[in-house]
Amino acid sequence: MTPLINELSRSWIDGAFRTFHGTLRGLSDPYPVHEDPAGASDYDVIHQADLMQLRYYPAQGRPKATPVVLVYALIKRPFILDLMPGRSVVESLTRQGFEVYLTDWVPPARKDNWRGFDDYVNCELYDAIDAVTHHAGVQQVNMLGYCFGGLLSVIWTALYPDAVKNLVTLATPIDAGVEGNPLYTLAARLPDQVLDSILDLHGNCPAALINGWFTAMAPVHHALSKYLDLHKNKLGVGYVEMFARFERWMNSDVPLAGGIFREMVEQVFRANRLMSSEFRIGSGTVDLKKIICPLLNIIATYDDVVPVGASIPLLDLTASLDGRNLMYPAGHIGSTVSTSAHKKLWPAVGAWLAERDN
Amino acid sequence: MEHTEKSWFALLEASTWEFPLAVQKWMLGGKGGNQEVEDAALKTFHAWVNIANASVDRFYQTKGFCELMTGSLSWLLQWQRLGRSIAGTMMPGANMDMQNGAKADEPAVYEIVQRLSREVRQLTARLNMQEGPNGFRIGRKLEGDNDSASR
Numbered sequence: 001m002t003p004l005i006n007e008l009s010r011s012w013i014d015g016a017f018r019t020f021h022g023t024l025r026g027l028s029d030p031y032p033v034h035e036d037p038a039g040a041s042d043y044d045v046i047h048q049a050d051l052m053q054l055r056y057y058p059a060q061g062r063p064k065a066t067p068v069v070l071v072y073a074l075i076k077r078p079f080i081l082d083l084m085p086g087r088s089v090v091e092s093l094t095r096q097g098f099e100v101y102l103t104d105w106v107p108p109a110r111k112d113n114w115r116g117f118d119d120y121v122n123c124e125l126y127d128a129i130d131a132v133t134h135h136a137g138v139q140q141v142n143m144l145g146y147c148f149g150g151l152l153s154v155i156w157t158a159l160y161p162d163a164v165k166n167l168v169t170l171a172t173p174i175d176a177g178v179e180g181n182p183l184y185t186l187a188a189r190l191p192d193q194v195l196d197s198i199l200d201l202h203g204n205c206p207a208a209l210i211n212g213w214f215t216a217m218a219p220v221h222h223a224l225s226k227y228l229d230l231h232k233n234k235l236g237v238g239y240v241e242m243f244a245r246f247e248r249w250m251n252s253d254v255p256l257a258g259g260i261f262r263e264m265v266e267q268v269f270r271a272n273r274l275m276s277s278e279f280r281i282g283s284g285t286v287d288l289k290k291i292i293c294p295l296l297n298i299i300a301t302y303d304d305v306v307p308v309g310a311s312i313p314l315l316d317l318t319a320s321l322d323g324r325n326l327m328y329p330a331g332h333i334g335s336t337v338s339t340s341a342h343k344k345l346w347p348a349v350g351a352w353l354a355e356r357d358n
Numbered sequence: 359m360e361h362t363e364k365s366w367f368a369l370l371e372a373s374t375w376e377f378p379l380a381v382q383k384w385m386l387g388g389k390g391g392n393q394e395v396e397d398a399a400l401k402t403f404h405a406w407v408n409i410a411n412a413s414v415d416r417f418y419q420t421k422g423f424c425e426l427m428t429g430s431l432s433w434l435l436q437w438q439r440l441g442r443s444i445a446g447t448m449m450p451g452a453n454m455d456m457q458n459g460a461k462a463d464e465p466a467v468y469e470i471v472q473r474l475s476r477e478v479r480q481l482t483a484r485l486n487m488q489e490g491p492n493g494f495r496i497g498r499k500l501e502g503d504n505d506s507a508s509r
Binding site: 004111114115118119122123126159182183185186189190191193194197198201218219220221224225228232282283284 | 410
């Protein structure tokens with residue numbers, strides 16, 4: 001019993017230090033992206049812009065006709081998608097013959113506080129997709145968006161439907177009015193005075209606030225349970241290394257640009273405008289009925305960050321004639337890093353894309 | 359509710375029966391005593407975790423939760439603002455804002471540059487959205503920046 005207590009205490013103290021270091025990184029300007037751990041796959045940076053570096057991962061073997069653009073979220077660093085061999089979405093897709101491009105968002109500095117959806121979608125993502133079509137010599141791309149990246153992908157596809165051959169969304173929040181996540185309610189009820197204070201003081205939404213928000217979704221797990229799980233599974237092959245990398249990612253929060261943070265609170269959480277095609281971007285609005293390409297909407301059924309009900313409406317809001325919801329029994333992160341997801345889910349995603357490749 | 363009742367039962371069973379029994383066995387030198395104590399402790403803990411998670415979820419659903427969180431956030435921000443004011447007064451030359459990219463000696467020029475940069479980006483976004491009927495420049499030839507979709 002005493003060795004167990006000693007081991008748990010040590011793990012908990014290590015976790016506290018990781019959180020502390022993560023907080024310091026989140027406060028740094030610029031954010032030290034060079035401190036990210038190396039992923040499972042080699043890449044080249046083929047395009048650099050104000051807020052993004054676009055990574056290129058070559059396909060293994062003969063490449064498919066249409067490359068995949070992985071649109072990652074604006075929250076935390078993207079190495080979760082290439083965590084380690086056997087638990088890498090990038091590796092899975094390149095093994096299945098897809099050229100993969102990954103949006104490595106550059107964390108915003110205070111001077112970037114004005115940037116909103118218009119800038120991220122109509123400038124950064126636009127230029128990135130343009131670079132992909134030029135680099136790959138194609139006219140269309142497959143877009144695969146994860147979480148907030150799914151939201152960006154959906155908006156981009158609705159604005160530029162002819163450039164997207166197939167759209168895959170994973171754990172993508174569309175309906176922010178769904179029950180099942182009280183923290184969505186908290187974001188919706190955030191008073192203007194508090195919102196203005198945050199942005200006035202910090203410019204952007206601080207990384208520590210985002211980390212606190214995510215931690216609050218499962219506080220007992222983050223404070224205690226995961227260390228018990230580590231103790232129980234420490235003899236499993238690769239578990240300890242996976243745990244360490246995963247924890248590193250959990251503490252890789254970055255600031256969220258002030259403009260997009262305000263728009264998320266006002267347009268998504270308060271007014272739920274994507275559901276009513278009233279989401280404003282730049283001088284126009286986003287009409288999800290403009291999405292006509294094949295759509296695979298992957299929903300993690302144990303997701304406590306994006307509840308099932310938040311993702312399900314997407315299919316019906318589009319005009320896709322070849323769409324389906326794929327319910328997968330995993331959590332928000334498990335769907336990208338669990339061994340079972342890489343045995344079942346990602347081969348299925350690759351097969352779905354391959355069927356629609358020509 | 360049924361799930362919570364099961365968790366309470368499991369917690370009571372593990373903490374009042376299984377754990378004390380395992381401890382007694384261990385103290386009397388029984389075979390596998392230490393492992394049994396550990397297993398019973400873990401079972402108690404898991405039952406407690408289930409109850410704690412359910413309690414947290416119920417707390418999040420209460421009316422007061424939002425008020426408490428927004429109030430706490432507001433309070434925290436006020437203290438941060440006060441702290442920065444004090445630090446700024448005591449150390450006028452120091453840059454306390456780790457995310458402030460402004461150069462201290464050229465604030466006006468910096469602001470103008472930032473505003474122009476923002477306007478250029480917004481105009482670029484407008485142009486991108488209005489690029490054509492499909493709104494996207496595709497099929498550029500590799501030799502030149504020809505916008506015709508010729509592939």
